[in-house]
Amino acid sequence: MTDQKNIAVMHSKNLNTEKVKGKAGKIIGKIIVYAFLILMAIIVVFPFYWMIISSLKSLPEYKLPNPTFWPKQIMLSNYINAFNTASLGKLFVNTMIVGIVSTILSLVITVLSAFAFARLEFKGRDTLFAALLATMMIPGELFTITNYITVYQFGWMKTYTVLIVPFLVSVFYIYLLRQNFLQIPNELYLAAKVDGTSDIKYLWKVMIPLALPTIISITILKMMGAWNSYIWPRLVANDENHRLITNGLRTAFETTVAGEVDYPLQMAAVAIVSFPLFLVFVFLRKYIMKGVSRSGIKG
Amino acid sequence: MKIVFEILTKIFPSRNKKSGEEVVAVNDFSFTIPDGKLIGLLGPSGCGKSTTLYMISGLQKPTGGKIFFGDDDVTELTTEKRGVGLVFQNYALYPHMTVKQNILFPLQNLRGADKLPKKEMLERAHYVAKLVQIDELMERKPSELSGGQQQRVAIARALVKMPRVLLLDEPLSNLDARLRLQTREEIRRIQRETGITTIFVTHDQEEAMSISDMIVVMKLGVVQQIGKPQDVYDDPTNLFVAKFLGTPPVNVFNGTVKDGKLYIGEDAVLDVKGVSDQDVYVGIRPEGFIVDENGPFHCNLRSVEVMGRDVSVVSDNPAMQSAVIRSIVDADNKIDATAQTISYTLKPHKVFVFNKETEERIYFEV
Structure with a gap:
């Protein structure tokens, strides 16, 4: 088929009429575009592909100097071993608890404060908001030490609290949602007042549904943030009972040889762990896109 | 309620x-x-x-x-x-x-x-x-x-x-x-x-x-x-x-009341009994004009717009406040559109007189 096409392309070039030239140009343009897209897709997919095949290799095969692109022997048992060695079940539960609780609490805080900054009138509102925004200029790493000292003095070390509380308030999310709330016309609020709603009911029945794409985006980002956090959990709660998945994966697969890591097992564990996030993205893709495109249009 | x-x-x-x-x-x-x-x-x-x-x-x-x-x-x-x-x-x-x-x-x-x-x-x-x-x-x-x-x-x-x-x-x-x-x-x-x-x-x-x-x-x-x-x-x-009320709007003129007569420019257009001598604003509704050769109020004719049932006459007068005078008269009136001037008699109940300072209405007996 491609040969025929190529011949056709060459043939049409030989004819050299304007019309055919235009058509050929179009086809060539398409070929270039698709080649580029395919290349990009390969670059994006490759790490995932590598993760999957690595997770299916045996350790000796993995250590071959010339890596194989397809496992010689498919070791499905890696997945079972990974699950058992790393006590993945416990890591999952820990991460779920931290992720879900912190996402829910964070959403409540974000929605309420965004509502206050967008809708309620109180003294010093704008000053307070400016002060909050100013904290965004300090890089997060600078907080690590002060936060560490604070939670240590609170006696929160090695608890769920320490994993959840310090990151509940996100100025960025509040800012994002406030801007979204501000785009909702004032008349809707007045109309809702005439229709007999309280502030909180207006928030629940009108503002949240209208800002839903943004709220879902925030949920996803927060969830992924909790899932991926590494440094802070390692510092403050890296014990058996509270260890989160990222740290669990890092430490659980050391082999009998000191310092050596059983990478295929680790890869299998990583694949297991990535799966829920993958599902989240597949199912909520529509909302993520909506959130992005909507904020783009409204400006 | x-x-x-x-x-x-x-x-x-x-x-x-x-x-x-x-x-x-x-x-x-x-x-x-x-x-x-x-x-x-x-x-x-x-x-x-x-x-x-x-x-x-x-x-x-x-x-x-x-x-x-x-x-x-x-x-x-x-x-x-x-x-x-x-x-x-x-x-x-x-x-x-x-x-x-x-x-x-x-x-x-x-x-x-x-x-x-x-x-x-x-x-x-x-x-x-x-x-x-x-x-x-x-x-x-x-x-x-x-x-x-x-x-x-x-x-x-x-x-x-x-x-x-x-x-x-x-x-x-x-x-x-x-x-x-x-x-x-x-x-x-x-x-x-x-x-x-x-x-x-x-x-x-x-x-x-x-x-x-x-x-x-x-x-x-x-x-x-x-x-x-x-x-x-x-x-x-x-x-x-x-x-504020009425389309076309009311026509407003500078006027004077003297000896119980209302003057617009030199023309004594209406008897206004019971009003003391003073400068006033005069408002005349478009439908308050009657075309009358012998009428007391003289204006320069600009154009005549025929609207079927009615005729809209556009004219001007040195004492007017608005850009033109627009009057609506019955189409039965035969108006010579080429004439230079037009004369009107006014319907007293369509003429309002206002105090020049307060712009409040001054009532008069017809």
């Missing part, structure tokens, strides 16, 4: 804190709106009519004075307890709800003794939807409706909880000319059918005159005149009201 205003005042604090100037949006407002009538609040933009509407609805608190619904003092009541329906200029429909959900929304917020069973809510929603003729559109979202349809939904939503008072804020301003005519008849019909006291705000005098039982003319927060549209038109209390 009759509505009574007692010396209602609304003052907005100045935005510029240094100057400390306050904006008086509504000043010493006292009048009674009779039960079951359609009232037009009329005035140029910035005259405080929307503020008045918002104070009736409770969305804004008056700085001073009281508002009564019937015998109840509602001044301190919050919006949701007043039982008002309000239609906003841009309709303010909830975009994420269907038409049906929009109409049901006020009913779902009722609490306590007022709470309705689901079946009755639906019945009521269908009743008002039929009333405003949108019962075919119940499952649509507001974005799928035309402007006129959205407006009907907004009216239905305001009516569904059977408000004591229905308020409409510039209800026709977002509609095109043809739809505007049709919708104002609709509003009239709906108001008649429901018998709910209705107040609507407009800056379009024709709109207010055509459907209101009563109009309230406002200027800079002060009520100028209240009355039936025809009465206000025929008998304006000051120059502002005379100018």
